[in-house]
Amino acid sequence: MTPASTVSPQAAAVDRALSAFRFICGDEGVSLGEAVREQHGRDESVHRSGCRPPDVVVFPRCVEEVSALAKTCYKHNLPIIPFGTGTGLEGGVGALRGGVCFSLRNMDQILDLHPEDFDVTVEPAVTRKTLNSYLRDTGLWFPVDPGADASLCGMAATSASGTNAVRYGTMRENVINLEVVLADGTIVHTAGKGRRPRKTSAGYNLTNLFVGSEGTLGIITKTTLRLYGIPEATVSAVCSFSSVQAAVDSTVQILQAGVPIARIEFLDDVMMDACNRFSSLSYPVVPTLFLEFHGSERSLEEQVNITEEITQSNEGSDFQWARDAETRSRLWRARHDAWYAAQALRPGCKVSKASPPGVICFPVYVCVPLSRLPQIIVETKEDLMESRLTGPIAGHVGDGNFHCLMVVDPSDPDELHRVHLFTERLARRALAMDGTCTGEHGVGLGKRRLLCEELGPSGIQAMQKLKNALDPKNLMNPGKVLLQGER
Amino acid sequence: MTPASTVSPQAAAVDRALSAFRFICGDEGVSLGEAVREQHGRDESVHRSGCRPPDVVVFPRCVEEVSALAKTCYKHNLPIIPFGTGTGLEGGVGALRGGVCFSLRNMDQILDLHPEDFDVTVEPAVTRKTLNSYLRDTGLWFPVDPGADASLCGMAATSASGTNAVRYGTMRENVINLEVVLADGTIVHTAGKGRRPRKTSAGYNLTNLFVGSEGTLGIITKTTLRLYGIPEATVSAVCSFSSVQAAVDSTVQILQAGVPIARIEFLDDVMMDACNRFSSLSYPVVPTLFLEFHGSERSLEEQVNITEEITQSNEGSDFQWARDAETRSRLWRARHDAWYAAQALRPGCKVSKASPPGVICFPVYVCVPLSRLPQIIVETKEDLMESRLTGPIAGHVGDGNFHCLMVVDPSDPDELHRVHLFTERLARRALAMDGTCTGEHGVGLGKRRLLCEELGPSGIQAMQKLKNALDPKNLMNPGKVLLQGER
Numbered sequence A, B: 001m002t003p004a005s006t007v008s009p010q011a012a013a014v015d016r017a018l019s020a021f022r023f024i025c026g027d028e029g030v031s032l033g034e035a036v037r038e039q040h041g042r043d044e045s046v047h048r049s050g051c052r053p054p055d056v057v058v059f060p061r062c063v064e065e066v067s068a069l070a071k072t073c074y075k076h077n078l079p080i081i082p083f084g085t086g087t088g089l090e091g092g093v094g095a096l097r098g099g100v101c102f103s104l105r106n107m108d109q110i111l112d113l114h115p116e117d118f119d120v121t122v123e124p125a126v127t128r129k130t131l132n133s134y135l136r137d138t139g140l141w142f143p144v145d146p147g148a149d150a151s152l153c154g155m156a157a158t159s160a161s162g163t164n165a166v167r168y169g170t171m172r173e174n175v176i177n178l179e180v181v182l183a184d185g186t187i188v189h190t191a192g193k194g195r196r197p198r199k200t201s202a203g204y205n206l207t208n209l210f211v212g213s214e215g216t217l218g219i220i221t222k223t224t225l226r227l228y229g230i231p232e233a234t235v236s237a238v239c240s241f242s243s244v245q246a247a248v249d250s251t252v253q254i255l256q257a258g259v260p261i262a263r264i265e266f267l268d269d270v271m272m273d274a275c276n277r278f279s280s281l282s283y284p285v286v287p288t289l290f291l292e293f294h295g296s297e298r299s300l301e302e303q304v305n306i307t308e309e310i311t312q313s314n315e316g317s318d319f320q321w322a323r324d325a326e327t328r329s330r331l332w333r334a335r336h337d338a339w340y341a342a343q344a345l346r347p348g349c350k351v352s353k354a355s356p357p358g359v360i361c362f363p364v365y366v367c368v369p370l371s372r373l374p375q376i377i378v379e380t381k382e383d384l385m386e387s388r389l390t391g392p393i394a395g396h397v398g399d400g401n402f403h404c405l406m407v408v409d410p411s412d413p414d415e416l417h418r419v420h421l422f423t424e425r426l427a428r429r430a431l432a433m434d435g436t437c438t439g440e441h442g443v444g445l446g447k448r449r450l451l452c453e454e455l456g457p458s459g460i461q462a463m464q465k466l467k468n469a470l471d472p473k474n475l476m477n478p479g480k481v482l483l484q485g486e487r
Helices: A009-025 A034-039 A063-076 A128-138 A152-157 A206-210 A244-256 A269-279 A297-313 A325-336 A338-343 A370-386 A413-432 A448-470 B009-025 B034-039 B063-076 B128-138 B152-157 B206-210 B244-256 B269-279 B297-313 B325-336 B338-343 B370-386 B413-432 B448-470
Strands: A056-058 A080-083 A100-103 A110-114 A119-122 A175-181 A187-189 A219-226 A233-240 A263-267 A288-295 A320-322 A360-367 A393-396 A401-408 B056-058 B080-083 B100-103 B110-114 B119-122 B175-181 B187-189 B219-226 B233-240 B263-267 B288-295 B320-322 B360-367 B393-396 B401-408
Touching: A009 A056, A009 A063, A009 A100, A034 A056, A063 A100, A063 A175, A063 A219, A080 A219, A110 A128, A119 A128, A128 A152, A152 A219, A175 A206, A187 B448, A206 B206, A206 B448, A233 A297, A233 A325, A244 A263, A244 A288, A244 A297, A244 A370, A263 A269, A263 A325, A269 A325, A269 A338, A269 A393, A288 A297, A288 A325, A297 B297, A320 A325, A325 A338, A338 A360, A338 A401, A360 A413, A370 A393, A370 A401, A370 A413, A401 A413, A413 A448, A448 B187, A448 B206, A448 B448, B009 B056, B009 B063, B009 B100, B034 B056, B063 B100, B063 B175, B063 B219, B080 B219, B110 B128, B119 B128, B128 B152, B152 B219, B175 B206, B233 B297, B233 B325, B244 B263, B244 B288, B244 B297, B244 B370, B263 B269, B263 B325, B269 B325, B269 B338, B269 B393, B288 B297, B288 B325, B320 B325, B325 B338, B338 B360, B338 B401, B360 B413, B370 B393, B370 B401, B370 B413, B401 B413, B413 B448
Parallel strands: A056 A100, A080 A100, B056 B100, B080 B100
Antiparallel strands: A110 A119, A119 A219, A175 A187, A175 A219, A233 A288, A233 A320, A263 A288, A263 A393, A360 A401, A393 A401, B110 B119, B119 B219, B175 B187, B175 B219, B233 B288, B233 B320, B263 B288, B263 B393, B360 B401, B393 B401
């Protein structure tokens, strides 16, 4: 009956808890199968070291079951790891200390849509694409778009953002209320049960404490989200530049001019080359901006005119337009496929979305104040050259956020070492420029030490106190975000 | 030497701490004077019961002094009450248990303006008007506007908003980083020292935990704020309606149409009558919207056209325009003077901005989802009539937020009792409509019991745990927000 190979005290505790788990979720709601456990022990990141699969995976069907399961874990001192879609990029679902993975895939209802109030409540298995399909006929949409078809509760847990954040904000600005189960099984509604006012000053902002807490404070079982009207018109464009500086200068000037741009994505020459090859496009292989405008027909015209004036003053190319839905969708798919495109850059590597053999690809990213972007991107490109590394750059430059998509041969220890040093230099470069080591994707496993540098001892200590207050036994996703409980 | 009339243990502790206070701030930085203490023991609210002046007022000049003073208070178990401009409306600065008022008026520097990154850092004595005067030549402004010329750090502490929130958000969306001194003197930078990325997912959102914490978790000593470009063009308009429903329906439809309206304020017939009299205006005495549009000339034209179409379909009047700066300023001054205008409604009462004798005026306000506004406003007006109370209504209706400006004769116990019952009914009406008892102004003293109803026991318990974690001795502004430490 014991899932772990050695009969540790924890394995014995799991054993004792199993009958309670089965009583709560039914036999089919509890899995000890190796494949299921393996699958629930990893996300899309490269953070595998130190992780082991959870001891058991449970599949609750409602918040009451989540609460009852948590109470059981609390009684037996078993770690709890919430699992949505597993599309995270910082190792957030890895079971560092084993324990119980709460897969929330059976909680997949879209609840309480209020079109006239621009809000909706969703359960954890509802992904952003599912929600937007559901909303299509209402004229509303949910804009936050991290690329992957992530679960919306998971996006709340990791404070996700993406290409639209420059206009619509991140999850922080778009979550109105959360239902959360704490480690001891207590159910909390962060803004009060069923409440959905547009603004509130009612006590401490619990909602935004749980947004971005990465499962380390509680399990998010419902999220109430802010919705937006689908824009009357949308148009996308591509503009090429002779230098990184010119592309980023244009970005800064577009925002300074108050253009309510919906997306403004930077891709460097290496990234453009990769996208051209992977997505059969034929854009110039130079620093490039992908742009998108939302609004009425008239407002689009004005937005585009101002933007073109600015890009031309920075010697940008004429815009290449993507006006109809299909062309736009192709353009943005190319942007979202940058990851796969990057992988395909390495010679001898068979490209496949499922699992490209031979190389691994992972994003290294930071966020800095807008004005520091040209300098940090130029320095980072030089560093990549000097370090003999492949890392095409793409970024949500409107937020000062960019990624190097590192393509690495995992069998080459020297290359892995150079990547490690490069990653740390990049993060410290961002910190030295008043920025953050993680503008999106969270801290997870990979950025815990950098978080200490970013916040300093007193900030970390304050976070640790909050963690201890809400999770005194350190059972909620232990070892993530903070280094506590690991050393 | 003892400031309190009886020599309590606390008075003795104050006595012991005084020499340390004087060593830290200098003699001129410590005041025991009765007038100074009285003045620092109240805000602009009517919450006086149970409050007494602080035992002593200190005037630190820098964060190091704030920290040293806090350490002294911590050692002697003395309550700490931060004081900005005293313009709060929920009794947040009242010294329930006496203690040490930290007046932050000597910390008045505007620091680190980065126009190209749209951010600035300010000390606690900088008010929003001072900041906006300072910014004038940069083409930037800070839009959050609660009416009063409050301190920006105080606005962060109370999660303030106001007329512009519908477009620019509240303090929650516009604070990038805070420097905070905890009860034990620890200095925390909520997003790391000097950091100002546009977005971050670096650990728990400490910034938004302190925004709205009303001095109960720490003393805010610096705030980094997001700035905006001054709009190319601005125009205001007034539109009259035959019913509350028609005015609010228009509001909902304007927002649904995606008009990026900058201000949309509702005033009921009683409020319009009061404003006309007080500000020498001559608008029709019917439900009215005050509107403001920001943008380019062309975008204004489009915004106005859509809005006019909507108001006309709801049988609104033609717009009365306020195009030039002076007329606009007069219009919005009338809106901001609603409080004084309301006071003047009571016959026999001499009107004065300073202190109108005879009556008191205070706002009672709630926030509900947009679609519930017509019903709650209609029911509230009926309730006012039935309760024989004067309470003109004005509201930031774009956020679902409105105020009844209660004008009350404090010498009439029956009337005071009716106001009390009315206030509770209003809050419960909002709670029953998925709303909040406090959309702005915070909880302070007056809404602590309602907060319990709004959040339920588990939410309150979670807040209490956070409070205990960061302020284990309950020294930070004790008795505010949570009922802890009072009963």
